[in-house]
Amino acid sequence: MDKLASLLHTTPATAWMVAKLVIVFGGVFSLAAVWTWVERRGAAMIQDRIGPNRAALFGKIKIIGLAQPLADGIKFFFKEDLVPHDANKGLFWLAPFLALVPALMGFAVIPFGRSFVSGGQEYHLALLDPGNGMGLLYPLAIGGMAVYGVLVAAWSSNNKWAILGGMRSSATMVSYEIGMSLAVVAIFMTAGGYDPSEVIKAQGHLPWAWNIVRQPLGFIVFFACMFAETNRLPFDFAEGESEIVAGFNTEYGSMKFSLLALSEYCHMMTASALMATLYFGGWQVPFVQDPSVMLSVASFLVKMLFFAWVYVWIRWTLPRFRYDQLMHLGWKAMLPMSMVNLVFHAWRMSQGH
Amino acid sequence: MGVVVKKVELNWLDRTYVWPVMKGMGITIRHFFRQIFTPSAKRFTIQYPDMKKEMPAGYRGLHELKRFEDGAIKCVACFMCQEACPARCISIEAEEFSDLTFTQGFEEKRPAKFTIDMLRCIYCGMCEEACPKDAIWLRKDYEVAAYDRLSMQFGKWDLMNTYTEADGKERISQDPTPSVPRRTIAM
């Protein structure tokens, strides 16, 4: 790292920051792109089909269809870019970026590996170093911003289905954010800090000390709320193709549509990383006291990708809720459950556990 | 007639919603793994250009005009198929020839031209039913396509050679015996 920095005439800290930026954003973005393929292939396998397996590099190398995202990208790039006649043009252009940027930004605080010391300097494997004062409030805040992408896309395309989808999804997001925040607050309380590194340290390396065991109720609430936040299937009220055509992205095509779709997958990645961090010990490797850096990164990746797979898995298992069922679940089940979780842990802490 | 909808009483475990979801996920993951470990030849999907569906016996696909061992056409140009064809896609022109081996020296008829318009054909198999000599039959090939209309007019030799590769037979493009110019009876 030092050598590379001196080669580029920068300080190691700057070079490290740039490297992290590239790794995190590039990694999340490409994982999201790959996950579009995983989603289609997984769905096919679950339904006893085969899925996209024919896209080949240079027409020769098939690698089980992994070139599909690439082919999709090229196709989207060269498609005609339509803007509906009465759409609000500026906002119509802005919406995909409003959707994509928060989805990518949310990942910034999550440590994807343990910190290490090299050349007398400590390197942290997270974009924002621990102790930045934002901690896990940051992904929550950024997650709250994500609704604007959907909302603006819906409103600006001047389409009644789009507006219905946007309104449904914004109402969903606002109502599920409360339950999610309360579930996270319980974690802050038991961990004694709200920095992700503190949360991870508090969980330790033993699987039965992780928050999933300590707060199963909180996990269920957080898990369900994350589905609502990312607009994934049991709660995907922004789209709902059987009811409102394609929902908020009805009028979108070509690259703008692909950005909207990618932002959903980026959001999914961030959400699964959050779940791994909050409830499954982040980069901790089970039963290993001091894992090496690579091992910890691998452990984090495995956890994160598992949850990303659970997203796909659940999507092809459960049907969509009805809207009133969703609101019922959000306000009358999720919120009280996370309240109970919070109060229970507060009580336990007051008892000196 | 009314339909009686049975109300299902859910027990407390099912009403938590978590357990049924996990059951459903178990089912889907079972399908996932079963599919992933099935070799691709045994999956339900037939990946068409690479794999082809083996058509069952009795499938009516592309026609073949049958031949004798020496390559002579079995068809006697009786026009039965042309008459039977509901789509009127068969057109035959007859000619005469003398065949010593199979027809004991008689002079016989055979088609000089036998054209089937594959764009018109509806693969009903009526020609096969009508043929008194079992000279035409519809077999399993279902990939009949071309870039222009003219090449969808299958002639006599096209039709005789449709399944040569599948049967390992020789391609032929000539009758074993020459045709005889039509004789007029000398008075």
Place this chain on the structure above:
Amino acid sequence: MFITFALITLLGALGMLLQKNVVVAGLCMVAAFFGVAGLFVLLANPVAAALQIIVYTGAIMVLVLFVIMMLNSHQEEEAQASHPVQRWLSLALLAVLALGGVKLVMGSAGLKALAEKGSTMPQAMTLEKVGTALFADHLLGFEVAGLVLLAAMIGAVALTKRNL
């Protein structure tokens, strides 16, 4: 950094005031909130920034936009009559207030101390500190706010739900 965030805030606020389209105005307000959050971070108070985004942009503005879309009022009514006197009066009042504010800040003891001693890097605000401040120093205010909010909530439920 300060200039950037200040510009975002000011342009957002101006856009909100001048924009004819209600939804665009709402989005400008979101931008202004975002700029304010950035200013909070520069003031070494990331907690306030995060809460600003969570509460204001994440919840309140979404609801406001939701209501705007629900009402779907694309056309603005024309103002019935212009009020030149009021307009100038308000401008003058605003100017006086702004001048007073600037004077207050310039004459404050803190600024004098800052000029004499030079600035020290302030300790970053954390959630723990916010919690201590709320429950130790401002307990009464916190409880009163809680009570007011509870009353508002009960009022809202009573207003919307006719038959309890």
